[in-house]
Amino acid sequence: MTSMKIKVLDGGLMTTVQDMGRVGYQKYGIIQSGAIDTFSLAVANLAVGNDTHEAALEMTLKGAMLELKRGIVFVLAGADMMATIGGIPVPMHRPVLVTQDATLVCGGPRHGARTYIAFAGNIDVPKRMASRSTYMRAGIGGYDGRALKDGDELTISSDEKITKKLYEIGHKISDTMISVDWFTPRVTTDTTRPIRVTRGLQADWFTKETLESFFSSKERYRVTVQADRMGYRLMGKTLELKEPRELISEPVAFGTVQVADGKPIVLMADRQTTGGYPKIAQIAMVDLPRFGQTRAGDTVSFSEISLAEAERLYIEQRTLIAKAATAAKLVLG
Amino acid sequence: MSINFSPLGEAAILVSFGSTIAPAVHDAVRSFSYALERQPFAGMTEYIAAYTSVTIFYDPVVLAKETLLNPEEGVPYSYQVAKLKAEAIVRSIDDKGGKSADARVVRVPVCYGGEYGPDLADVARYHKMTEQDVIETHTSGDYLIYMIGFAPGFPYVGGLPKSIATPRKKSPRLIIPEGSVGIAGEQTGIYPIATPGGWQLIGRTPLSLFRPDDDDDPTLLHAGDKLEFYAITADEYDEIKRAEDAKKGGDAS
Numbered sequence A: 001m002t003s004m005k006i007k008v009l010d011g012g013l014m015t016t017v018q019d020m021g022r023v024g025y026q027k028y029g030i031i032q033s034g035a036i037d038t039f040s041l042a043v044a045n046l047a048v049g050n051d052t053h054e055a056a057l058e059m060t061l062k063g064a065m066l067e068l069k070r071g072i073v074f075v076l077a078g079a080d081m082m083a084t085i086g087g088i089p090v091p092m093h094r095p096v097l098v099t100q101d102a103t104l105v106c107g108g109p110r111h112g113a114r115t116y117i118a119f120a121g122n123i124d125v126p127k128r129m130a131s132r133s134t135y136m137r138a139g140i141g142g143y144d145g146r147a148l149k150d151g152d153e154l155t156i157s158s159d160e161k162i163t164k165k166l167y168e169i170g171h172k173i174s175d176t177m178i179s180v181d182w183f184t185p186r187v188t189t190d191t192t193r194p195i196r197v198t199r200g201l202q203a204d205w206f207t208k209e210t211l212e213s214f215f216s217s218k219e220r221y222r223v224t225v226q227a228d229r230m231g232y233r234l235m236g237k238t239l240e241l242k243e244p245r246e247l248i249s250e251p252v253a254f255g256t257v258q259v260a261d262g263k264p265i266v267l268m269a270d271r272q273t274t275g276g277y278p279k280i281a282q283i284a285m286v287d288l289p290r291f292g293q294t295r296a297g298d299t300v301s302f303s304e305i306s307l308a309e310a311e312r313l314y315i316e317q318r319t320l321i322a323k324a325a326t327a328a329k330l331v332l333g
Numbered sequence B: 001m002s003i004n005f006s007p008l009g010e011a012a013i014l015v016s017f018g019s020t021i022a023p024a025v026h027d028a029v030r031s032f033s034y035a036l037e038r039q040p041f042a043g044m045t046e047y048i049a050a051y052t053s054v055t056i057f058y059d060p061v062v063l064a065k066e067t068l069l070n071p072e073e074g075v076p077y078s079y080q081v082a083k084l085k086a087e088a089i090v091r092s093i094d095d096k097g098g099k100s101a102d103a104r105v106v107r108v109p110v111c112y113g114g115e116y117g118p119d120l121a122d123v124a125r126y127h128k129m130t131e132q133d134v135i136e137t138h139t140s141g142d143y144l145i146y147m148i149g150f151a152p153g154f155p156y157v158g159g160l161p162k163s164i165a166t167p168r169k170k171s172p173r174l175i176i177p178e179g180s181v182g183i184a185g186e187q188t189g190i191y192p193i194a195t196p197g198g199w200q201l202i203g204r205t206p207l208s209l210f211r212p213d214d215d216d217d218p219t220l221l222h223a224g225d226k227l228e229f230y231a232i233t234a235d236e237y238d239e240i241k242r243a244e245d246a247k248k249g250g251d252a253s
Helices: A038-047 A160-169 A208-214 A285-292 A307-332 B023-038 B077-096 B120-126 B131-140 B234-252
Strands: A002-010 A015-018 A056-060 A065-068 A073-078 A096-098 A102-105 A114-119 A153-158 A177-179 A195-199 A221-227 A231-235 A256-260 A263-267 A279-283 A302-304 B004-007 B012-016 B044-049 B053-058 B105-112 B143-148 B155-158 B173-176 B180-184 B187-190 B195-197 B200-204 B226-231
Touching: A038 A056, A038 A073, A038 A114, A038 A285, A038 A307, A073 A160, A096 A160, A153 A160, A160 A177, A160 A307, A195 A285, A195 A307, A208 A279, A263 A279, A279 A285, A285 A307, A307 B077, B004 B077, B012 B077, B023 B044, B023 B053, B023 B077, B023 B143, B053 B077, B105 B131, B105 B180, B105 B234, B120 B131, B120 B200, B131 B200, B131 B226, B155 B187
Parallel strands: A195 A302, B105 B226
Antiparallel strands: A002 A065, A002 A153, A015 A056, A056 A114, A065 A102, A073 A096, A073 A114, A096 A177, A195 A279, A221 A231, A231 A263, A256 A263, A256 A279, B004 B012, B012 B053, B044 B053, B105 B200, B143 B155, B143 B226, B173 B195, B180 B187, B180 B200
């Protein structure tokens, strides 16, 4: 194992360390955190020889500028932030070996909201409650419990095996980069296709007209500026209850669509553990990464699928990731 | 008691024990949670207990590997497996008579009024009581933590004497300091971390409610705990606070 330093020259808009989240602590009221687009995190990790759940950097809307040392292997996945090294575009969704000290410059994506940088090996930040994810409000996890800023230094411990492997099988794409042909399934940032949802636990509290239009895939909802890691507030046709009703607070999940003041709020990775608003829908897990790539100003529509279908699609997606993992192992050894 | 099962998406099942916030429903929630703690099933990732329900989270990929003798058409397979597991837990509780861990009593020292409880005077005025009356009433309550939520270790507490129930402040504070003890309507509670909020703040505890260094038990309070408040002076507050901070320092090494 060797350890390499990465210096942050610019943290971008909000760059945090995230893995698959803090699992097992919600009963204490501790939020799950973790990547918003878990699919991109998983495929990023595979491309650099990591397990799917390792920690990576999640960049939001405007990426970071990082000083990378020779020998480091990284990958970019998710939204295309038009990253460059020495003015040469860095290919997305494939492992890249840095062959001399260089600066990675990320911009802002034209579509999508989040980009993941995974490094071969571990990001050396301590695990807090079984996870390296950043929980900003409590100031714990990740890098000092906060987003990265200029002057920060990350340490990556990695195995030299993958560096050697890339020298062996890769091809030169610039004076500073070696990469390999790579195929990995990826998340689309297409917002024209409806987001698939299942019926929420209180869907029958809403009027027939509301349910028909919400689930029809014809009604569009706009992502407002109040869209962050905690939740996305959407604007659109008011969702009406048959009659005013109070819900006793109960647990919620990633992708729960609750309704407050007639407007949908989609709960994301940093959501609270319980909620007292009626839940009209639940975003199908298969489409949650795609929804997580939407940003303020985008419009989305929802189409209903059965829970059985949602479960089948999700298991299929996980199978796809498992196959990609096998393929990655074959190539990277 | 009628128990209902419903899916919260494709990776969670909500088990509901009633529709009112009541000690009997809470007892059922507690014994179910206790059984989950002791015998989590394969594929279960975690659970959250609430006022009237417990939601079990699971990995559908793991549950899909189990064999069902008569799977129902059109019903998600992993959900059927999860429901069978949850039903089995309910049955095992019925057989054993619903045991759960003995209720812990957590005693919480509070420095009431002054800078720690800036709304104590307002609360007293609202009820035409003296500040001392409010303190005595608050410390005399018989409190039960129904659930944990909103923030790490934030307790939803039942049992506030109605005579000091006070509406929330008209405009919420941007920051409520960690450890603040407050009243909101018929609820009382403690803020484990600094957050915005509209509660009437009557005091502050020097105890650390959130201890992120302790992976095994990161919060002081748990659902099902009984709570007792007792009044301390500002000097006692400082002394306990120093001891708590020293403990934190020790853990962080």
